[in-house]
Amino acid sequence: MADQGLDGFLVPHEDEHQNEYLPAANDRLAWATGFTGSAGAAVILKDKAAVFVDGRYALQVRDQVDDGLFEVRDLIGEGVPGYLEQASAPARPWL
Numbered sequence: 001m002a003d004q005g006l007d008g009f010l011v012p013h014e015d016e017h018q019n020e021y022l023p024a025a026n027d028r029l030a031w032a033t034g035f036t037g038s039a040g041a042a043v044i045l046k047d048k049a050a051v052f053v054d055g056r057y058a059l060q061v062r063d064q065v066d067d068g069l070f071e072v073r074d075l076i077g078e079g080v081p082g083y084l085e086q087a088s089a090p091a092r093p094w095l
Contacts, residue, residue, distance in 0.1 A: 008045035034064045
């Protein structure tokens with residue numbers, strides 16, 4: 001990522017046509033995380049990563065994704081935008 005000047009990237013489940021059900025060759029989320037459910041996303045930053053799924057996949061994601069690499073988060077509640085906002089906030093050690 002550093003070579004490309006990136007701080008991170010988003011890996012959606014959907015393909016470029018917004019299809020929910022994908023052929024294996026287009027399932028970027030499964031390739032990046034191991035998660036094979038039909039809804040989700042991942043955020044991969046320089047120093048941390050998270051995979052986001054809705055409640056239907058709460059058990060499946062824990063079986064398929066390495067929790068040493070990815071934090072499992074709620075796609076619907078906080079979601080990706082909230083996670084990115086929190087991740088980009090300056091550290092405030094006094095709080």
